[in-house]
Amino acid sequence: MPQSSHHPIMLCQPDDKKSCGACCGLYNWHDHSRDALNAILKLQTELFLSHSNYDNLNSYRVLRNRALKNTKLFETIYNCEFLGFIDTDHKKVGCMLHPEVTGSTELRNHCFYGAKVCNEHFCPSFSCLSTTQQQSVVRSVDDWYLYGLVITDIDLVKEFFKHIENKIGESIKEKNLGNPGITDAFGSFYRLKQDWKFKARQNRLGKYYFSEAEYNIARIEYGKEWGVPPSRFDKILVSLESEFSSLDQLNEADIIIDEKLTRFIRVYSTAFIES
Ligand code: SF4
Ligand code: SF4
Structure with a gap:
């Protein structure tokens, strides 16, 4: 999670309502x-806060590792x-060692990556998304949970x-994004990422x-499973971690996405496109 940016929007900490910590695992x-x-979290x-100073971070690390009940999804990615x-x-996920949080000198060298990497890493969403x-x-x-999932999902957004x-x-x-109907229509689509009814159950x-x-x-596997060509929403379906057990389910998924698209276009066209 970098400290500052020449990018127009600081995606890691964009405002006081949410933030992202995806690249920290x-x-x-x-x-x-x-x-x-x-x-x-x-x-x-x-x-971490119960360790009243920053001299005993190793003791924090030992206690944290002992208390964790979850297991890593991908071993070689560091979960900080x-x-x-x-x-x-x-509301905001972030780096507890960041100088703006500690009000102290740089402490991120205590993490596996080290301060230089933490400070200079800008994920692909900074450059691949307009x-x-x-x-x-x-x-x-x-909200932090959905925000991190969506802002790092370049395929879904694009x-x-x-x-x-x-x-x-x-x-x-x-300039048209300030319209409340547009915001709602985008939000309705992006929320599929957390509510998707065809989400695969494991390891995705x-x-x-x-x-x-x-x-x-x-x-x-459209052809192999059902003898049909790929959905026009294939990349979106894959981003949503879809798993289908029948052609009916696939068709239903296409309809749900089409409804989100149609809703957005109706709102946008009514507000901004002259007929
Ligand atoms: S994944 Fe990207 S947006 Fe999220 S904290 Fe890391 S650099 Fe920032
Ligand atoms: S120390 Fe680095 S990897 Fe760990 S939370 Fe902070 S920015 Fe992320």
């Missing part, structure tokens, strides 16, 4: 449900023990934009699936 747990991650925060809630309301795409997430998602812009025949303009995180020390990009 937030979601890299077998059970990465909201409840499970909330429990880990609460444990780490309370334990210094990720916690950095506000009293537990400012408008980034804003669509920041404006419409206001594909939704691609389908919308193909339909309306122009780019979505950043977005488009990746994990098997022991390996990870791969997941695929939906």
